Structure formats: C-alpha cells, structure tokens
Amino acid sequence: MNETQLLNRTLELINEAGTLDAYNFLVTNIYTLNSMSSQVYNFLYCLAATSDKKEEALRWLEEAIILKELWYRPEVFEDEDLNSLQDDIRFKTCSKISEERYLKAHKISKTQCTWINKSSNGLILVLHGNQQNNDISKVTWQFLYGEKYQVEYLQSEEIDSYNLFRWEDDGTGPIQLKETIDSIEWNSYEHKILCGFSAGCNVILRGIRDKDIRCNKIILQSPWIPIVKNNVNSLIQALKKNDIEVLIICGNDDEDCLKQCKIFELKLIEEELDVNTLYIEGLGHDYPENFNEIVLDFINKDN
Template structure:
C-alpha cells in the first residue's frame, strides 16, 4: 500500500460515513507506508473526533503538536467541522495558538527547495528527469515514486514548492509562481551539472502535472518527454490551443478510471493531443483512483522506450 492509497481509502470510508471504520483502517495501516506523518496525524485526530472518540482525538492532537512538533493551518483548525466537538476543550485552543505561531514563521521562511539525486554511475553528461510532487505533498514523497529513474542512469531532480499550507504539506496553487520556481530550478541544475539538455524528461503528479504541462507549453526549455500522472487540469480548455508547442515532445499520461477529480479533463487533453497529432501514450488504469499505479516502476521502462523512439502511434 502506498501513502496516497492509504489516504484515498480512508477518505472513501469517511465519505461513506463509516467514521469508526475509517479511523481503525488508518490507525492499523499508517505505520506500513512512507509519507507525511503530520498529515496522517491530522487525518487520525479529525476522523476520531468525527467518530465520537473525543478524548482520543485531543490526545492525538497533543501528541502531534506538542510531542512531534507538527503544525496545521490556523484557519483550517478554526473552520473544520470535524473538529467542532473539540472546541469546548481548553487544550484545543492552546494547540491552535501554537500552530498559528508556527504557521506564521513557516510561511515567512518558506523557500523553493530542490533535491538532486545522482545515478550510481558517473557519466560525462546526465539525462535529466524532473519529478514534481502533488498538493499536500513534498519532495520526499515524490522521491518514493520517481527514484527508479536514477537506476536508469538519469539525474533525478525533485523540486518542492514554496507554498506551504501545513507541516510538510506543499501546494502548487499559484501556477505562475510554480512556473518561475521550476525555471529557476532548471537553471540551477544546468549550471551545476553536465546535463544532456536534449534529453530532459519532466513530470508530475496531480497539481505537479499541471505545473509540468504549463511549463512545457510556455518555457523555452526543450522537453523531450512529459509525464503526467493523474493530472489535475482545471484550465485545460484554455490551454488546448497551445498544444502545438508540444510537437517535439513525447507525452505519456496515466490516469485511473476511478479518478473522479481528473479523468474528464485528462481525456479532454488526450482528445486534443490526438487532433493536434502530438505523439502520446495514454494509460487509463482500471480500478485506480487519484493515485500513482501501484506498479508504477513497471511503467518506467515503457516511458523511456517511448521517449527514445523517433515516432510513435498514439494509443489508449
């Protein structure tokens, strides 16, 4: 089970109003995944409160904030209906005040981050893969999915947005800011590493895929391969006239057939790529929601083979 799958299945149970079952499922399984513990604590105490486990909920909040040092958005803590039952507890308001101070400091200090992972074998010049996290995620979570490109000899770059919303939770909500940060990261990479600038693959998950597509459409950087995983594309209709700019880019798209948030916009993009005669591959994955495929590593060789080909017939 992946971190995203754990959260998605918990949310499914929550939406079915199976609050006790959702809390039990998350509590029994969270230690088996690699992810943002601040987010897991948040899910646990919020769902415990919703399930009527009020003392357990306030205990988890205390543990998360006082013992582990996490923090959460003050406006979220004040406005989330799941926490209404805790508002009569004096400790709840003390914890909110602590979070408010931590949030103000974190937002003030937050800067774009970049992690670079070199392949095991030294090369004269590296092919490059850039992998962007989704909203509420970070570069450590992204590394879990993109790390196997390193084994294929690629320099792996993992940008982290400067938009922080809670401890360890970053967003790409400001598309122009994300575009500029990604451009700055690319400049940093090519100034410090010998990169095969004709062999650059850019990809992302969800909102990270949105920034990746926007960058490919607007930047002068030559993008050989574009990987869009569960792409969140609210402005896709506005971007369709720009797709001709991808004539020299191979586009590889993966989306779950159960991804209610992204499937329709993804298929609008696929249809437009077909009409614009852009080389693409579209993988619609059965029984998958808003997540990476559980066997994403098996896709990597297909992605690399596709980007190396001179021509390719699109297929679904």
C-alpha cells in the same frame, strides 16, 4: 502498506462505510508505519471528530501539535470536520501554536532542488504532489537511477504542513520551475523529461505554456490539471510548437482527475500530438502496480 496506500484506503472506506469504520481502520494500521506525518495526524483527528469521538480527536491533535511539534496551514483548522472541537480551549491552543509555527516557516520557505551538477546526458526532473515532498517522490521514482538518466527532484516553496508542501492551482509553481531550470544547466542536456504527480503535473503544463519551458517528454501521473479548464488551446499549441511527447497515467476511479485527463487527451488527439494515455482499472489517486514498467517503456522507446 505505505502511508499513501494507507490514507487512500482510508478515503475509500469513508465513502464505502462511513467515517467511523475509516477511523477504526486507520487507528488499527498506523503502527505499521515507520513514522506518522502531519497528514496522518490530520486524518486521525478529523475522522475522530466526525465519528463523535471528541476526546480522541483532541488527544490526536495535542499529540501532533504539543508532543510532536507539528503545524498546519491555518485553513486546516477551519475544516467543518472540526466543528465539534472549535469551542474547546485545547483546540484553540493547538490552533494558535500551529499558526505561529506556520507563519515562521512561511517566512523562510524556499524552493528546493536536489540537482548539484551534471552527471549524465539525460535529465529527469520530478515534481511532487500536494502534501508531499522530495523524499516522498524519491520512494516512487528512485527506480530510474541507472537508466541512463540523471534523476532530480523539485520541492515547492509553498508550504502545506510540517515538512509537506503544495502547488497552488494559481500559485508560483511555474516561476519556481523556470528559476530552477535556469539554474541547473537544463539546456546542456540532450534528453530532458519532466515528471509530475497530481498537482505537480499542473505546474509542468503551466510552465510549458506560460514560461516557454522546453523538454522532450512529460510524464503526468494522476494529473490534477485545472489548467485544461481555461486557455487549453494555448497549452496545446505550446506542446505542439516544442514537439513534446506526453504520457498520461490516470486511475479510472480517480474521481477528481479523470475528467480533466479526458478533456486534455481529446484536445491532444484533435491536434495530432504524440500522446500516450493509460487509464488503469480499479486505481484511484495513486500509482499503478506496474508503474516502473510503464515509465521505462515510455522513456526508452526511442532509444
């Protein structure tokens, strides 16, 4: 079980059995991980705090901030899950240290793209989701190497916590994507595919609509796409004008994203755009087991 699967199962248990069972499950299984990210620690101290385990919550927090030297966005410490810790001096100390590190990191954070030079006639550019990074993307998408495409990754400048990044709904994502595309010989590739997970999908769609970014296909996995709530018609027209083929993959149990996907799919069908939609039974906000097969069928079907 990798980190994403572990945290997703923890979230399921919160809804099924409550925070205490979810906390006990996470504590029992964290040692199967090679390392614990700032997100794992966030789950640990939040779940401990909401399970009346204040002392354990503070120990996890101190391990993250003091021992591991991690940090978080200041908003993290305003979470109501941490209300029971707010007045503790240890909590205040960790919060202050974290904010100082965050502000320092914010000043120097830059968009990171793995592209160095052109090595194929086809290019796939992958955008991570929130609380992720390029390394996390590579774990899932690396199977595409050797499939006649050059696979590269784009990491946001918008920081979330230590070594994890995010794409804000109305943030600078489209600008970052456009500037990256302008710097990597994008138009010299015959076949260009943009791929995103979760919030990365919203950046792709905003970039196509607002920055006239052009490609042959887009792959949207577990797409968090609030863009469909406003001016969706302008998005549809941009996709139609540039003849962009769309693949949407979403879990039927993905409560946050499923409704948005349905709205988007309906609009695409109404405008007779080329859309392929897969709703995966029993899947939450995650990749399906046959993800590799789905993607390969989509990118190779015209070859």
